[in-house]
Amino acid sequence: MIKIILFFLKKYINSPKKEWLxxxxxxxxxxxxxxxATLTIALSIFEGYETVLKDTILSVNSHVYFYNSEVxxxxxxxxxxxxxxxxxxxxxVSSSALIISQVIxxxxxxxxxxxxxxxxxxxxDLPNKYRESIWEGSWKLDKENSAVIGFRLAKExxxxxxxxxxxISTMNSKMTPMGLKPKESTFTVVGLYKSGMYxxxxxxxxxxxRDMAEFNSMQNEFTMVEVKLKPxxxxxxxxxxxxxxxxxDYKYQITSWIDFNSNLFxxxxxxxxxxxxxLSFLILIASFNVVSSISTSILEKRMELGILKAYGATDKxxxxxxxxxTLILALLAVSIGQVLGVLxxxxxxxxxFFVLKGDVYFLDKIxxxxxxxxxxxxxxxxxxIVFFASLIPIKNISRLNITNIIRKA
Amino acid sequence: MSLIKIEKLTKSYLEASGKLEVLxxxxxxxxxxxxxxxxxxxxxxxxxxxHMMGMLDDYDSGKIYYSDKxxxxxxxxxxxxxxxxxxxxxxxxxxxEDFTAEENVAMPMFINTKDFKKxxxxxxxxxxxxxxDNRKDHYPNELSGGEQQRVAVARxxxxxxxxxxxxxxxxxxxVKHSEELINMLIELNKTxxxxxxxxxxxxxxxxxxxxxxxxxNGVLKEVTK
Ligand SMILES: Nc1ncnc2c1ncn2[C@@H]1O[C@H](COP(=O)(O)OP(=O)(O)OP(=O)(O)O)[C@@H](O)[C@H]1O
Ligand SMILES: [Mg+2]
Numbered sequence: 234m235i236k237i238i239l240f241f242l243k244k245y246i247n248s249p250k251k252e253w254l255x256x257x258x259x260x261x262x263x264x265x266x267x268x269x270a271t272l273t274i275a276l277s278i279f280e281g282y283e284t285v286l287k288d289t290i291l292s293v294n295s296h297v298y299f300y301n302s303e304v305x306x307x308x309x310x311x312x313x314x315x316x317x318x319x320x321x322x323x324x325x326v327s328s329s330a331l332i333i334s335q336v337i338x339x340x341x342x343x344x345x346x347x348x349x350x351x352x353x354x355x356x357x358d359l360p361n362k363y364r365e366s367i368w369e370g371s372w373k374l375d376k377e378n379s380a381v382i383g384f385r386l387a388k389e390x391x392x393x394x395x396x397x398x399x400x401i402s403t404m405n406s407k408m409t410p411m412g413l414k415p416k417e418s419t420f421t422v423v424g425l426y427k428s429g430m431y432x433x434x435x436x437x438x439x440x441x442x443r444d445m446a447e448f449n450s451m452q453n454e455f456t457m458v459e460v461k462l463k464p465x466x467x468x469x470x471x472x473x474x475x476x477x478x479x480x481x482d483y484k485y486q487i488t489s490w491i492d493f494n495s496n497l498f499x500x501x502x503x504x505x506x507x508x509x510x511x512l513s514f515l516i517l518i519a520s521f522n523v524v525s526s527i528s529t530s531i532l533e534k535r536m537e538l539g540i541l542k543a544y545g546a547t548d549k550x551x552x553x554x555x556x557x558x559t560l561i562l563a564l565l566a567v568s569i570g571q572v573l574g575v576l577x578x579x580x581x582x583x584x585x586f587f588v589l590k591g592d593v594y595f596l597d598k599i600x601x602x603x604x605x606x607x608x609x610x611x612x613x614x615x616x617x618i619v620f621f622a623s624l625i626p627i628k629n630i631s632r633l634n635i636t637n638i639i640r641k642a
Numbered sequence: 643m644s645l646i647k648i649e650k651l652t653k654s655y656l657e658a659s660g661k662l663e664v665l666x667x668x669x670x671x672x673x674x675x676x677x678x679x680x681x682x683x684x685x686x687x688x689x690x691x692x693h694m695m696g697m698l699d700d701y702d703s704g705k706i707y708y709s710d711k712x713x714x715x716x717x718x719x720x721x722x723x724x725x726x727x728x729x730x731x732x733x734x735x736x737x738x739e740d741f742t743a744e745e746n747v748a749m750p751m752f753i754n755t756k757d758f759k760k761x762x763x764x765x766x767x768x769x770x771x772x773x774x775d776n777r778k779d780h781y782p783n784e785l786s787g788g789e790q791q792r793v794a795v796a797r798x799x800x801x802x803x804x805x806x807x808x809x810x811x812x813x814x815x816x817v818k819h820s821e822e823l824i825n826m827l828i829e830l831n832k833t834x835x836x837x838x839x840x841x842x843x844x845x846x847x848x849x850x851x852x853x854x855x856x857x858x859n860g861v862l863k864e865v866t867k
Contacts, residue, residue, distance in 0.1 A: 236756050248740045540736045543698060544750040544797075545725020636699040639732060640689065 234550060241554045242561060258562065261526040264519035265566035266573065269615055272512040273574025276607045278581065279508060281600035283501050289430040289596065290494055293437075295360035295459040296470045297477070298493075300486040306454040307485075315458050315485070324466045324473060327358035330455040332445045337401040338382070338438060340390040347386060349400060349438040351445020360461035363426075363439060370394040370424030374441040381424040383434040397421050400438070400448065418448050431595050509610075516615045520622035523563070527555055527626040531633075538630060539638030548631040555630070556623050563619040567612055575603050643710060645804055645837060646672040646695065651704035652860075653690055664690050666860030667704070672805065672839060677831050679848035680841045681865070682857035688841035691857065692807045695839065696728050708804070725754050729798030729806040733813035735790035737782035737797075743789075744769060744778040747796040754801055761800070768796040772826065788819035792826065799836065808840040812847065824850060 299315050301307050307315075312330045319325045332351035337344055352363060354374045364372045368384050380398075382390075392398050402416045420440065427434055446452055462470060470489035478487045491498070531538065538551055581587070582599040653665040664687040672678060682688050693699045695706065700715045707713070708727065717723060729750075737746045747765035752758055769778050772792050782790055791811060798806050808827070812820035824847050830836045840851065848854045854865045 234756075236758065237752065240752070240758060244740050244745075536736060537738050537740075540738065541749070541753075542721075543696070543724065543730050544753060545721045545723075546753050547721045550753070634699070636690075636693045639693075639698075639736070 234553065237550060238554050238557050242557055245558055257522070257526040257529050261519075261522040262562055262566040264522045265516065265563055265615065265619070266570040268512070268515035268519040269567050269570025269611060270574035270577065271515055272509070272611055273571050273603065273607075274578045274581070275508050275512055276505070276611070277575055277578040277601050277603040278599055279501075279505055280604060280607060281578075281582065281602035282596065283505070284602050285429065285598075285600040286501075286595060287498075289428055289433075291467065291490060292362035292366060293428050293430065293433055294490050294493070296462040296467055297460040297474050297487060297489050299458040299460070299481075300456070300488070302484060302486045306451065306456060307458065309453040309455075311485070312455055312458055315481075318481070319460060324462055326461040326463055327356075327360050328458055328460040329353050329356055329360050330442070330458045332442060332449060332451065332454075333456040334402065334404065334445075334449055336438070337403070338386065338390060338398055339401060340392050340396070340398040343390050344401075345386060345389050346436070347382075347400075347438050348436050349440060349445065349448075351440055351442040351449075353442050354439070358461070360459045366426050366428050368425045368427035370422070372424055374423065374439070374444075376421070376423070378418060378420045378444055379423040379441070380420040381426050381439040382422055383437045384425040384427045385431070385434040386436065386438070387422065387425055389435065392422055394422050394425065402449065404449070416448065416450070420444075429596060429598070513614055513618070516618050520618050523559060523619050523622040524625050527559060527623055528629065531555065531626060531629050535633055535638050538633055539635045542633070542635050543639070551630050552627040555627050556620065559623040560616065560620060563616060567615045570615075571603075571608060571611060575601070578603070644671045644707075645674045645676075645709060646670070647705075647707040647710070648695065649705045649707075651691070651694060651706065652702045653687070653694060654702055663860055665694070665701070665704075668857075668860070668862045670855070670862055672837065674804070674837055675831065675835050676837050676839075676853060677828065677851040678839045679851035679854045680839065680857055680862070681843065681845065681848050681854065682841075684843070686857045687860065688857055689809050691862075692809050692839065692841050695805075696730060696807045697724055722754075725750055726801050727804045729801070729803040731791070731794050731798050731806065731808040731811045733810040735782065735787075735794040737790060737793060739782050742779050742781055743774065743785065743793045746782065746793060747800055750797060751800045764800055765796070768799055769793070772796050787814050787816075788822065791815060791819075791823055795823070795826065799830070805837045805839065808838060810842055811840065812842070812844065820844070820847070 299307070301311070307330070316328050319328050329352070331353070334349055336347050336349045338347040339345075353359065354363065354372065367381065370381070372381065374381065387393055390398055397419050400418050400420055426437060426439065440448075462473070466473060471491040474487045474489040474492065481487065541551060542548070578601040582601045588598065648668055648670040651665050651668040652663070654661050654663045656662075668691060680688050680691065694701045697713060697715060697717075697720060705712055713723065737743075738749070741749070744762060744765045747768055748758070748761035751761040751764055755761060766775065766778060769775050772795065774789060774792055774796070777785060777789055777793070782793070785793065791814070795811070812823055815823060827838055827840070828850060831838060838851075840847070842848055855862045856865050
């Protein structure tokens with residue numbers, strides 16, 4: 234059967250009449266191309282968004298975090314214990330202790346709520362991508378009270394490298410005769426930080442961990458220990474955190490970047506499916522054209538079909554020929570649609586007229602990524618839809634009455 | 643043993659004006675090697691009878707035997723049976739326009755054997771025998787009416803069917819080409835023992851057949867020459 238079908242397909246493609254360039258089949262092809270392209274654009278932008286968001290989150294946050302299981306901070310010996318144990322673990326690349334605190338950054342009359350992170354900036358294998366995220370200036374925090382701040386924060390405070398600004402902590406207020414006086418220190422900007430994540434770039438300030446201890450008056454205390462994992466373990470961070478929890482006798486609260494952002498990622502996954510389902514309806518609508526195109530074609534070819542039937546061709550064979558014809562066209566259309574979709578998406582990510590709202594979407598740049606999975610799913614779904622659509626009209630083939638066709642010539 | 647035996651075949655059509663009884667008990671026996679003409683005025687039911695014989699349409703009552711085997715539309719291998727046992731030639735050629743002459747001829751054999759090469763070789767042989775070998779690569783619309791009809795005959799012959807049913811095969815041809823085509827059929831009958839049943843208006847053609855029947859008032863009567 235395959236042989237005959239192939240023979241017919243070859244003839245169909247080479248046919249001098251170029252039947253597949255006809256109005257209704259061109260419409261069918263265009264319909265599929267447009268809907269597949271739309272779906273591809275949406276999914277590739279969404280996937281790009283998801284990936285870049287994840288990368289960005291990971292670049293700032295490392296993978297596993299150890300906190301004190303009760304309220305309070307980690308002590309020096311906790312940090313030593315944790316780091317000693319982690320050293321022998323094959324999953325771990327590096328770890329580092331840090332102090333995090335909420336502060337107010339101020340310059341003149343501009344103020345901004347910020348998060349300051351005191352880090353071991355000298356450590357070469359720092360668990361996060363602090364050094365890689367420096368946009369301008371230096372990552373070295375060697376001078377006393379130097380700071381690297383998010384580039385958007387710098388813009389908001391209207392300061393740049395070399396400028397001084399104030400950090401104000403409400404946590405360490407001192408009682409003075411004038412009333413409660415918050416702790417205040419002056420820092421100098423040595424570098425600007427750009428992660429791509431709107432939230433971070435508007436809030437983060439990095440300073441030396443010793444300056445931080447000084448500023449916060451918390452000697453030998455740390456907010457947490459962050460841990461960087463081997464690449465292949467990153468996606469299993471939540472499981473690892475769960476295992477370690479037990480291993481460390483529940484002395485520490487151990488979480489992972491996955492737990493931390495689980496709401497966000499669940500939401501993203503769900504949104505992706507919603508986009509996919511809604512846009513699949515486009516393909517469904519496009520496949521109405523498939524029904525009408527095949528119906529027209531059957532009507533037009535009824536003479537041939539009648540003769541082939543008279544000469545012993547089974548309905549099954551003729552139906553398969555029509556379905557294969559349609560599937561080949563659909564395959565072509567889907568491929569074109571996918572390529573077109575990726576191109577358009579690439580263009581959207583390249584152009585600068587239209588950008589995302591960073592405060593809403595975390596990122597402001599449109600990123601594009603089109604993975605093999607999406608590619609296969611779109612291909613599969615559209616071919617299946619077209620296939621089922623083509624089954625509707627081909628029933629008419631078995632209803633064709635040979636004698637009626639032959640008489641009406 | 644008769645090749646085909648038709649007993650009391652009836653067929654009617656429902657029309658707006660009522661029931662139209664076209665065949666009202668047709669009896670006919672065809673033997674291998676026969677050439678049979680079926681005449682009758684227009685609307686007498688010649689085509690209808692041929693379609694019934696060729697198992698292209700259902701009949702109301704009666705029986706059709708092929709080599710003593712009762713065959714009807716419910717026969718489960720009907721497609722295969724039609725493909726192997728019956729060749730059709732119609733008033734107009736009904737060649738497939740997307741296929742060349744030789745591909746058209748090869749088609750029934752290709753459907754049957756799935757062997758395209760062999761089918762093409764056989765098709766070329768036939769076209770040669772019918773003096774069409776220089777036309778084999780032409781598409782139907784590049785052929786004259788006579789050539790088209792000869793190609794159609796070649797197609798009917800390719801599976802060496804037990805019987806060839808021809809419904810006014812010369813209907814669209816001029817006198818000269820009609821004569822040529824009929825002579826060709828007679829020749830094929832003599833040399834290859836092909837069996838023909840031909841429906842025709844043309845009494846001259848009918849006279850050239852071994853047996854001649856006339857269809858009138860729904861029944862078939864042999865016309866003695
Ligand atoms: N599908 C149909 N529905 C209704 N009536 C039909 C149908 N097919 C044929 N008829 C009628 O049956 C009668 C016989 O038709 P048929 O074509 O067999 O005649 P014929 O002898 O071949 O005529 P002609 O010489 O013109 O070809 C005609 O009156 C025709 O109108
Ligand atoms: Mg007729």
